[in-house]
Amino acid sequence: MGNFLQVLIDGLLNGLLYALVAAGLSLIWGVMDVINFAHGEFLMVAMYLSYWLGFLLDIDPFISWIAGGIFLFLLGAVTYRLIIKNSLGKAAMAPLLATFGLSMLLKNFCMNVFTPNFRLLSGNWLEGRTIAFGGAIVPLPQLVTALFAFAVLGVLYWMLKKTRLGWAIQATAMDKEAAELMGIDTERIYLLVFGMGGACVGIAGSLMTSYLAVYPEVGGLFSLIAFVVVALGGFGSIPGALLAALLIGLVESFSGFYIAAVVKYVAVFAVYLGVILLRPRGLFGW
Amino acid sequence: MPPMLEVKNISCSYDEARVITDLSLEIRAGEIVAILGANGAGKSTTMRAIAGLLHPEKGSVLFEGEDITNLPASQVIRRGLCYIPEGRRLFSRLTVRENLELGAYTESSREAIDQRLEEVFAMFPILKARSAQRAETMSGGEQQMCAIARGLMSEPRLLMLDEVSLGLMPSLVEKVFETVVEIRRKGVTILIVEQMVQEALEIADRGYVLQTGKLVTSGTARELLDSDEIRKAYMGM
Ligand SMILES: Nc1ncnc2c1ncn2[C@@H]1O[C@H](COP(=O)(O)OP(=O)(O)OP(=O)(O)O)[C@@H](O)[C@H]1O
Numbered sequence: 001m002g003n004f005l006q007v008l009i010d011g012l013l014n015g016l017l018y019a020l021v022a023a024g025l026s027l028i029w030g031v032m033d034v035i036n037f038a039h040g041e042f043l044m045v046a047m048y049l050s051y052w053l054g055f056l057l058d059i060d061p062f063i064s065w066i067a068g069g070i071f072l073f074l075l076g077a078v079t080y081r082l083i084i085k086n087s088l089g090k091a092a093m094a095p096l097l098a099t100f101g102l103s104m105l106l107k108n109f110c111m112n113v114f115t116p117n118f119r120l121l122s123g124n125w126l127e128g129r130t131i132a133f134g135g136a137i138v139p140l141p142q143l144v145t146a147l148f149a150f151a152v153l154g155v156l157y158w159m160l161k162k163t164r165l166g167w168a169i170q171a172t173a174m175d176k177e178a179a180e181l182m183g184i185d186t187e188r189i190y191l192l193v194f195g196m197g198g199a200c201v202g203i204a205g206s207l208m209t210s211y212l213a214v215y216p217e218v219g220g221l222f223s224l225i226a227f228v229v230v231a232l233g234g235f236g237s238i239p240g241a242l243l244a245a246l247l248i249g250l251v252e253s254f255s256g257f258y259i260a261a262v263v264k265y266v267a268v269f270a271v272y273l274g275v276i277l278l279r280p281r282g283l284f285g286w
Numbered sequence: 287m288p289p290m291l292e293v294k295n296i297s298c299s300y301d302e303a304r305v306i307t308d309l310s311l312e313i314r315a316g317e318i319v320a321i322l323g324a325n326g327a328g329k330s331t332t333m334r335a336i337a338g339l340l341h342p343e344k345g346s347v348l349f350e351g352e353d354i355t356n357l358p359a360s361q362v363i364r365r366g367l368c369y370i371p372e373g374r375r376l377f378s379r380l381t382v383r384e385n386l387e388l389g390a391y392t393e394s395s396r397e398a399i400d401q402r403l404e405e406v407f408a409m410f411p412i413l414k415a416r417s418a419q420r421a422e423t424m425s426g427g428e429q430q431m432c433a434i435a436r437g438l439m440s441e442p443r444l445l446m447l448d449e450v451s452l453g454l455m456p457s458l459v460e461k462v463f464e465t466v467v468e469i470r471r472k473g474v475t476i477l478i479v480e481q482m483v484q485e486a487l488e489i490a491d492r493g494y495v496l497q498t499g500k501l502v503t504s505g506t507a508r509e510l511l512d513s514d515e516i517r518k519a520y521m522g523m
């Protein structure tokens with residue numbers, strides 16, 4: 001029973017993190033029909049940022065997430081301006097290949113500058129701290145990261161549903177031309193959406209640095225999971241991404257514990273294939 | 287006084303294919319002007335060019351004396367010129383209320399927006415009752431009311447209506463035309479495209495007739511209504 005609870009908690013905590021990693025991808029996809037292939041590398045950049053801020057300046061990841069969010073917002077916005085904007089409206093593959101190129105650039109840049117070594121930040125505020133909960137042990141860095149992720153998703157969702165800016169973003173996604181007729185500068189909305197997508201994954205990356213090691217390839221697995229989450233959750237849906245991410249987190253932890261650690265991603269992708277075969281628009285898609 | 291809107295010798299194409307050739311028209315403040323023509327004549331394209339959704343390759347568009355030929359649509363609306371496009375184009379998964387709020391996107395004062403909401407709710411009480419409903423779940427007629435109301439939320443000085451009566455039952459068509467007259471009475475100048483040629487000319491002051499992107503006739507509504515040619519070509523009489 002204690003094991004079950006532990007596995008459940010681990011799955012939920014990971015799931016919340018995956019949800020935040022996936023939210024930015026989902027938002028960009030939902031509004032602009034663009035797949036940001038550099039999403040995982042954005043995560044890696046934020047992790048390196050928080051790692052070095054912690055290592056050199058002693059700034060804890062639970063502070064430096066602000067820097068991660070801002071820096072990745074800017075990186076997202078710059079990516080839109082310099083790469084995406086020019087590839088929109090061309091061949092459908094153009095933004096995909098362009099962001100794929102960016103991901104290679106970022107990865108190899110970090111490989112060269114920071115070496116392929118794993119780097120784990122030590123001396124964090126919450127390092128090694130846990131709380132006991134009904135026989136399970138909950139590591140605090142994971143718990144706080146998950147709660148942060150949930151809060152950021154909540155703010156994002158509220159912004160999209162309840163503010164004029166959020167309606168303008170949704171309107172741009174539904175009918176770009178009609179949105180322009182309302183006076184909405186859709187160029188600005190695209191820039192903002194790319195920035196916000198970057199900020200979400202940036203905050204996630206920074207927070208993760210409190211318990212996960214950073215290395216140039218770290219984005220690969222996370223972006224794969226994010227793609228699965230977005231496809232399962234329905235493009236552009238934040239609640240969909242949240243539920244799908246929790247599902248993926250649970251499948252991963254339960255299969256990893258009750259079957260074997262090596263099969264956990266096999267199980268994740270099996271669930272993905274199963275759902276996509278039965279419901280091509282995802283579990284919660286339109 | 288110079289006209290409110292002057293379209294001077296514009297030509298427009300969609301990738302190579304010329305659809306508007308050397309078209310000129312004028313609208314004076316306070317008028318209702320109709321653009322008539324068969325399907326594919328270029329009526330919507332003309333309105334899209336005025337609204338800034340596409341830019342003519344030749345000619346110019348002046349609104350209240352200002353050259354708006356190459357302004358993007360999101361700027362044109364800020365000048366007080368609103369286009370209600372063909373086919374309603376509501377934001378389907380947003381509520382009626384949210385659609386209307388976006389109609390006033392260029393207005394930042396909360397009081398002003400609330401006041402406009404009250405005005406359009408007074409004009410279309412059904413929208414008040416449906417304000418929390420998603421736009422896509424309303425009937426076609428209600429959606430058309432919503433599209434008109436959304437346009438009015440920007441408080442335009444010139445309103446362009448593109449086939450707003452399309453697909454409505456006769457009593458609703460009548461209601462739409464009454465609404466147009468009421469909007470004009472409030473001081474809004476109107477440019478209207480309609481399949482209901484007879485009805486449109488009955489409320490209009492003047493009309494322009496297009497054929498394959500060219501102006502073929504123009505005149506007062508009375509002249510056009512009395513013209514045998516027009517009656518034959520567009521009213522089936
Ligand atoms: N996006 C487009 N791409 C290519 N051609 C277009 C496009 N939109 C319109 N056209 C063409 O331009 C011409 C004029 O179209 P337009 O929509 O302006 O006509 P209309 O007078 O509004 O017709 P209707 O009464 O059917 O609405 C048509 O021949 C049409 O096929």
Ligand SMILES: [Mg+2]
Binds near residue numbers: 330331372
């Ligand atoms: Mg048309």
